[in-house]
Amino acid sequence: MTPGGKSLKLARRLKGATKYAILDAVSPIVAVLFAMAVASIALVIIGKNPFQVYATMVSFSFGRADSVASIFFKATPLIFSGLAVAVGFRVGLFNIGVEGQYLMGAFLASWAGFAIKGLPGYVHLPLVILAGALGGALWAFVPIWLKVKRGVHEVITTIMLNHTAFLLLHYLIFDVFMDKSQVVVGGAGSPRVRMPPIELSARVPNLHDALAVFGINLPAHAAVNWLLIGGIALAVGVWYLLWRTPFGLELRTVGHNPRAAETAGIRPQVVYFKAFLLSGAVAGLVGLSDLLGYFGYLDIDFPRGYGFAGIAVALVGRNSPFGIILAALLFGFLSRGGLGIQVLERVPMETYVILQGLIILSIVVASEVVRRYVRAQQKKEEAAAHAEP
Amino acid sequence: MGVSEAVLRVDGVTKRFPGVVANDDVSFDVRPGEIHAVVGENGAGKSTLMKIITGLYPPDKGEIFLRGLPAAFRSPRQAIAAGIGMVHQHFMLVQNFTVAENVILGAEPARRGLIDLREAARQVAELCRRFGLKVDPLARVEDISVGEQQRVEILKVLYRGADLIILDEPTAVLVPQEVSELFEHLLTLKEQGKTVVFISHKLDEVLRVSDRITVLRRGRVVGTVRTGGVTRQRLAEMMVGRPVLFDLRRSANPPGDPVLALEGVTASLGGREVLRDLSLVVRSGEVYGVAGVEGNGQTELAEAIMGLRPVDSGEIRLRGENITNLPTGEVRQRGVAYIPEDRHRRGLALPMTVWENAILGTHRSSEFASRGRLDLRRAFRATEESVLRFDVRLTSILAPVQTLSGGNQQKLILAREFRGQPAFILAAQPTRGLDIGATEFVRQQLLSARDSGAAVLLISADLEEILSVSDRIGVIYNGHIQAEFSQDEADPRTLGAYMTGARTRERKGAAGR
Ligand SMILES: Nc1ncnc2c1ncn2[C@@H]1O[C@H](COP(=O)(O)OP(=O)(O)OP(=O)(O)O)[C@@H](O)[C@H]1O
Ligand SMILES: [Mg+2]
Numbered sequence: 001m002t003p004g005g006k007s008l009k010l011a012r013r014l015k016g017a018t019k020y021a022i023l024d025a026v027s028p029i030v031a032v033l034f035a036m037a038v039a040s041i042a043l044v045i046i047g048k049n050p051f052q053v054y055a056t057m058v059s060f061s062f063g064r065a066d067s068v069a070s071i072f073f074k075a076t077p078l079i080f081s082g083l084a085v086a087v088g089f090r091v092g093l094f095n096i097g098v099e100g101q102y103l104m105g106a107f108l109a110s111w112a113g114f115a116i117k118g119l120p121g122y123v124h125l126p127l128v129i130l131a132g133a134l135g136g137a138l139w140a141f142v143p144i145w146l147k148v149k150r151g152v153h154e155v156i157t158t159i160m161l162n163h164t165a166f167l168l169l170h171y172l173i174f175d176v177f178m179d180k181s182q183v184v185v186g187g188a189g190s191p192r193v194r195m196p197p198i199e200l201s202a203r204v205p206n207l208h209d210a211l212a213v214f215g216i217n218l219p220a221h222a223a224v225n226w227l228l229i230g231g232i233a234l235a236v237g238v239w240y241l242l243w244r245t246p247f248g249l250e251l252r253t254v255g256h257n258p259r260a261a262e263t264a265g266i267r268p269q270v271v272y273f274k275a276f277l278l279s280g281a282v283a284g285l286v287g288l289s290d291l292l293g294y295f296g297y298l299d300i301d302f303p304r305g306y307g308f309a310g311i312a313v314a315l316v317g318r319n320s321p322f323g324i325i326l327a328a329l330l331f332g333f334l335s336r337g338g339l340g341i342q343v344l345e346r347v348p349m350e351t352y353v354i355l356q357g358l359i360i361l362s363i364v365v366a367s368e369v370v371r372r373y374v375r376a377q378q379k380k381e382e383a384a385a386h387a388e389p
Numbered sequence: 390m391g392v393s394e395a396v397l398r399v400d401g402v403t404k405r406f407p408g409v410v411a412n413d414d415v416s417f418d419v420r421p422g423e424i425h426a427v428v429g430e431n432g433a434g435k436s437t438l439m440k441i442i443t444g445l446y447p448p449d450k451g452e453i454f455l456r457g458l459p460a461a462f463r464s465p466r467q468a469i470a471a472g473i474g475m476v477h478q479h480f481m482l483v484q485n486f487t488v489a490e491n492v493i494l495g496a497e498p499a500r501r502g503l504i505d506l507r508e509a510a511r512q513v514a515e516l517c518r519r520f521g522l523k524v525d526p527l528a529r530v531e532d533i534s535v536g537e538q539q540r541v542e543i544l545k546v547l548y549r550g551a552d553l554i555i556l557d558e559p560t561a562v563l564v565p566q567e568v569s570e571l572f573e574h575l576l577t578l579k580e581q582g583k584t585v586v587f588i589s590h591k592l593d594e595v596l597r598v599s600d601r602i603t604v605l606r607r608g609r610v611v612g613t614v615r616t617g618g619v620t621r622q623r624l625a626e627m628m629v630g631r632p633v634l635f636d637l638r639r640s641a642n643p644p645g646d647p648v649l650a651l652e653g654v655t656a657s658l659g660g661r662e663v664l665r666d667l668s669l670v671v672r673s674g675e676v677y678g679v680a681g682v683e684g685n686g687q688t689e690l691a692e693a694i695m696g697l698r699p700v701d702s703g704e705i706r707l708r709g710e711n712i713t714n715l716p717t718g719e720v721r722q723r724g725v726a727y728i729p730e731d732r733h734r735r736g737l738a739l740p741m742t743v744w745e746n747a748i749l750g751t752h753r754s755s756e757f758a759s760r761g762r763l764d765l766r767r768a769f770r771a772t773e774e775s776v777l778r779f780d781v782r783l784t785s786i787l788a789p790v791q792t793l794s795g796g797n798q799q800k801l802i803l804a805r806e807f808r809g810q811p812a813f814i815l816a817a818q819p820t821r822g823l824d825i826g827a828t829e830f831v832r833q834q835l836l837s838a839r840d841s842g843a844a845v846l847l848i849s850a851d852l853e854e855i856l857s858v859s860d861r862i863g864v865i866y867n868g869h870i871q872a873e874f875s876q877d878e879a880d881p882r883t884l885g886a887y888m889t890g891a892r893t894r895e896r897k898g899a900a901g902r
Contacts, residue, residue, distance in 0.1 A: 244765075245761055245762060246758045246763055247761075249745060249748075249752050249763065252738075252741065253738045253741065253745075256738040256741055257737070257738040257739070259734055260734070260737055260738050260749070261738070262717060263695070263697065263727065263736070264721075264749045264750035265716075265718030265719075265720075265750050267716060267717075267718065
């Protein structure tokens with residue numbers, strides 16, 4: 001065995017890997033185009049001109065600064081929920097419970113937001129955010145405990161706890177923490193079913209001031225807030241955790257092959273436990289952008305469905321933190337553009353929902369096909385580059 | 390020209406993967422009714438070549454002729470339709486289907502749109518009779534032995550009418566008895582007019598059963614030779630490109646203090662005792678070989694030591710310290726290296742990169758982690774060192790480990806486990822799937838670890854390996870060490886008698902009870 005004649009050039013290797021990454025990144029774009037083509041068929045069937053519909057979607061979404069801001073606002077919770085689902089997927093667990101976890105996170109944050117008074121913002125807000133994470137982690141604790149100790153599948157328990165969370169929230173808002181101080185004007189209607197408003201010290205400021213520095217002026221009603229930046233920072237943090245820390249290495253190893261991890265001295269059960277609680281903690285933050293940056297109180301009509309959307313975001317973003325940011329923005333755009341075509345093109349609401357689902361599905365399928373195609377092409381290209389002298 | 394007499398002719402096939410030429414202008418032919426062996430070092434391109442022939446990969450250049458006609462298969466399905474079938478090293482069977490169901494899967498005999506299972510069983514039984522393959526068509530695959538599973542794979546290709554059968558390292562997973570049976574089957578196939586191509590690293594086997602041998606080295610054909618006209622030494626030279634020494638250098642080495650001691654260890658699996666009152670001692674500076682027919686508790690022995698399987702009673706001590714039922718991580722921290730027998734299941738995370746796999750297990754050591762952060766630079770450097778030391782052939786340490794050839798995956802595990810001077814090395818089937826050069830290298834490494842004071846427990850189904858490396862040999866049968874021998878008093882016949890249970894319970898040097 002002679003190791004001679006072998007020069008292991010790190011630089012060359014890194015270059016090869018970058019090429020992989022770039023070619024790989026192109027595939028989702030191709031996939032979106034493919035998805036739009038498929039969706040066109042549906043549009044033609046209902047007698048709409050796909051080109052016009054798409055054009056409206058784009059011009060409506062990007063025509064005005066507040067519309068763009070709305071895309072970012074819609075994307076904010078999806079970044080958190082996508083990350084929560086992805087952390088689960090990376091360790092080999094399917095966290096369908098993000099839905100329930102973020103409701104509980106929102107509840108605990110809301111409670112910490114109105115019950116604690118008199119703190120300065122720089123103490124109160126972090127405390128409230130922590131309460132959100134804690135709520136999510138608590139709701140993730142039961143399923144992962146049952147999984148690790150009793151072998152109960154997490155999909156079943158998390159789905160059940162989603163229902164439990166919603167019903168519990170109902171009870172807590174309606175029967176325990178209902179805001180009794182609401183003044184109903186002139187007997188018109190009834191008071192909102194909601195918890196007391198969150199102290200101003202725990203509200204998340206919007207991005208208006210920061211953007212004004214760059215000459216971007218948003219109208220007052222735009223809701224995009226600092227949690228967008230928080231979500232992006234968290235994505236960076238998750239990336240760092242996964243790819244640059246020993247725990248991240250363990251998490252991914254357990255995700256790929258728990259038996260090999262075990263053989264290497266890692267305890268898969270412990271890693272499952274920590275990773276799932278982390279997933280739950282991230283999930284607990286999903287609702288905060290709406291809660292602390294928009295409504296300012298938790299009511300019975302608090303937005304739902306972010307948890308399930310997070311599964312699609314994680315799939316489209318391929319469980320990569322940066323892919324998830326892009327996927328969340330894409331979904332934000334679809335949702336905003338969907339509103340546009342509903343109003344301007346009179347595409348009925350149902351069609352838009354079908355359209356959105358179709359696009360999600362196509363992206364997931366197409367990106368897989370495209371990824372394989374790119375791999376094959378890339379091998380050929382590489383081969384040509386290594387042609388005989 | 391001999392073109393018309395070749396069943397299969399490969400002409401100038403080239404296949405490149407990023408950074409490596411796996412097949413470089415490969416040409417050879419296979420004659421009807423012959424058993425043709427393909428040999429070469431790990432990563433020489435054998436598996437790739439077979440995958441090209443069966444349509445799993447397209448070649449970049451070159452052509453393949455089947456019975457004189459150009460054949461460019463784009464899928465294994467097309468290849469099998471043309472009569473070429475392949476048995477892969479890792480079986481692809483549905484565990485809870487019966488043998489017959491597995492055989493017909495994808496080519497089911499149907500009657501009015503329904504699968505005719507009775508007809509299937511009949512056809513499979515008929516095939517078994519015709520080719521002398523002993524396996525029960527109605528048995529479930531999960532219940533049959535590895536050797537039988539392999540027969541099912543062979544039946545699958547025969548059922549689809551293959552007359553050229555390719556086997557990739559068929560003997561790597563078999564015990565000696567099963568190897569002999571496989572070879573009888575191959576000879577029967579040959580008598581029935583089938584043609585066989587098989588890959589192997591074991592030159593003795595190749596010389597025993599093949600008619601001709603094609604040697605690959607680093608993607609190129611070195612030559613095709615008639616089996617009668619070549620020696621093992623010559624073959625090895627062709628493969629490696631230089632003379633190969635078959636003698637291990639081993640020095641006399643007085644053993645030191647006990648490092649690993651098992652005392653009356655008992656373990657069970659689903660109510661059945663898999664280890665019974667098992668005792669053994671491995672001293673510093675010695676290799677203790679565990680010989681035995683597979684399935685007699687070897688896997689469980691290794692897993693019990695490593696804390697991967699609970700021990701019911703008895704004690705395991707490492708340098709005097711009780712490590713019974715300690716978690717694996719803590720066992721490893723005490724200077725234990727472990728080479729698991731099943732590299733895909735226990736050794737590697739296949740989709741992860743080479744460097745990640747290379748530091749797995751030591752990723753929390755101060756060498757690679759500081760203040761909660763992985764030191765990539767050091768991890769890369771350590772990986773490159775390991776790769777060089779064990780001559781792991783690869784294109785990039787950033788590539789997923791699954792792009793490495795089978796033998797190179799094994800070498801990577803060895804390189805990982807030999808790092809950092811372990812005090813105790815537990816090596817289970819360490820040379821499985823390795824070429825002769827790498828095999829000798831690994832055995833030499835085991836010996837030099839022993840010379841520098843490590844204790845080595847070698848578990849191997851390969852009796853030759855046990856005899857050539859061990860200082861002491863224990864025969865395991867039915868979960869118990871039946872007898873122990875020193876190296877000079879062990880001979881294959883006696884060992885064999887204990888391995889099969891023909892003789893039991895006698896401890897050399899402990900005659901007084
Ligand atoms: N899918 C792949 N992608 C990239 N490289 C590959 C791929 N498959 C094989 N290779 C490379 O091609 C070379 C030949 O591999 P191959 O599996 O054919 O070797 P082999 O002769 O079967 O070796 P072994 O005896 O170890 O199984 C190796 O360097 C391997 O790393
Ligand atoms: Mg191979």
